[in-house]
Amino acid sequence: MSERGSDSHTEGVIDQHHSDAPLNIGVLSRAPEAYSTKRIVEAIRDRGHQPRVLDTLRFAIDLSERNPELFHRGKRIEEIDAVIPRIGTSITFYGLAVLRQFEQMDVYTPNTSNAVASSRDKLRANQVLARHGIAMPRTTFVQNRNDILPAIERVGGAPIVIKLLEGTQGIGVILAPDVKVAEAVIETLHSTRHNVLVQEFIAESKGRDIRAFVVGDRVVGAMRRVAKPGEFRSNVHRGGHAESIDLPDAFAETAVRSAQIMGLEVAGVDMLEGADGPMVMEVNSSPGLEGIEGATGLDIAGAIVDHVASRIVFPDVDVRQRLSVSANYGVAELTLNDGAAIFDRADTVGDLRELDITVLTLHHDRTVIPHPRDGRPLHPGDRVVCFGNLEVLRTLVPKRKRRERLPEIKPLETDLEPTS
Ligand SMILES: Nc1ncnc2c1ncn2[C@@H]1O[C@H](COP(=O)(O)OP(=O)(O)O)[C@@H](O)[C@H]1O
Ligand SMILES: [Mg+2]
Structure with a gap:
């Protein structure tokens, strides 16, 4: 250097x-x-x-x-x-x-510093994760006292979870048994300039949660944490204990996607076992090793170092910053809505290249295809992240429709069994 x-x-x-x-x-x-x-x-x-x-x-x-x-x-x-x-x-x-x-x-x-910063703020993290379709407990954020009660009702009423935005180790996470207590707690915290999230209480997770340790693009270890009796917070610092589990695919997938969305290559993803599958609570950027290595007996530190050694030649590149230097060129994400202008001019990735647009990734159904070949067809509903001439890209972007509220999706139920 x-x-x-x-x-x-x-x-x-x-x-x-x-x-x-x-x-x-x-x-x-x-x-x-x-x-x-x-x-x-x-x-x-x-x-x-x-x-x-x-x-x-x-x-x-x-x-x-x-x-x-x-x-x-x-x-x-x-x-x-x-x-x-x-x-x-x-x-x-x-x-x-x-x-x-x-x-x-x-x-x-x-x-990276950006990824750590986003994950530190529970509100910011939840906003980013929700935007990418990660399931989480219904969550709301309010400032004015008149908005507190309606917000509590919207996320399901009492009992309700209240969280300090930058709490950790379970400190700053409160279960309010009724709406009046919740309102009083929130008002008190507001009066001392604390920002809080108000969150649906996932009773079915019964004081348990799952920590999946993600390194690179895979889960290298997972454990279930169980709260001590009479406590709903499963944090080890709050007396919870940990056990190793075989992580079901749905949880592993959610954990890896959450880490990727946050831009973290090393992350501890905390999930509740909701009735409909994993619900993400938190993505930690400096997850502790003692609990996970103790519970699983795995060399998690080694996995981190191996990953770092393999990635060392590729420091993070802020794509938008680096690729937007030439006027009129930039990175954009397009959703190829049915009937969008793009389908009049391009049926394949190669057709886009002819238009001076390079597709970096193509999202089709639930798969992501990096650097797709020219012959790859484009389908309505696909999403592409591309680099190209912004003038041209603009003409392909369909008129924004008003965003419709999506129906609730019910994934398959999963059953988790401890392995030890
Ligand atoms: N919405 C919720 N429903 C049920 N339990 C929850 C909920 N949110 C948090 N918990 C419990 O409280 C613990 C701490 O919450 P978390 O958001 O991870 O805060 P911290 O950063 O302090 O660990 C979780 O591990 C979980 O056991
Ligand atoms: Mg936590």
Whole structure:
């Protein structure tokens, strides 16, 4: 990284990573003695790489046009190939700034600052997940006291769950037994400038939830957490205990999609077992390792390090930022509605290419086809993410119809059995 900007530097990097040279992997953590940090360090060392624990709050961030730099304990950071961020909720602001700086320096991180930021805010995360069709408990967010009661009724009435937007470990999650208590609690929290989500109580999950640990595009371990008697929150910090489970496909799929939607390559996805299948509550960007490794006996830290080592040559690229530099070109997502203008001019991916539009991914039914071939037909209902001439793209976008409310979908019931 010291020779940033020269062409030979780029070549050097490629050579280096194509060989099996040991990698320098930084672990951003304030707690070198914490179980998760120690296990990641161990896994890095086991694989012949060089770990370095870096205290997130001991960085200085130097900005400049050409040479973004970081100093750790006063020493310039050089030759770090990747960082694994473990950013506690109490230092989100500074941690994200440090992580963003590593991104400016083209250092790979499995979880980018943007992804961590979105997942930290429960409202923002739920908005993004809901937008992509991930099932979740009915949730509402209000500010004015006059809107509280109607909102509670809309999500199903009492008992009702109230959540602080940035709570963690079960702290800040309240079950209000009746509407009056709920209203009083929400008003009180509002009066102390706390923002809260109001959420349908999923009684059938009976104080249990499922944590699926996602690395890359797969679940590498899963556990069920069971609340202690008399408690509805299953967090281990609230006295819950964990057991290993065989994760049904519906839960694995939902977990992986949720992590992908949030842009996290390492994530702990918390799901309730709703009557109709998985309901996502939370996607954690710094999921703890102790519970999941203890419950499953699996080397989750190793899975993280293997993933990082395999992805290191591809730091995250903000596609919109990078590809929109030429005037009139950009990335857009189109839903190919039945009868849309596009079908007058294109039946296949190749027809779009003729129109100066490259399809990056094609979403057909429930499958995603990356970089589809020219012969691939386009069907009504498909979604394409494409790069191309925005003028042309505009002419293909159908008039926006008023969004209709979708009917509730009832997926198949799933039965979960503990394996141990
Ligand atoms: N809507 C809900 N219905 C039933 N139980 C819930 C609901 N929301 C949360 N819980 C329980 O409370 C726990 C903590 O909620 P969560 O949203 O994950 O907050 P935290 O970030 O503090 O862990 C969950 O693990 C789950 O057991
Ligand atoms: Mg949780």
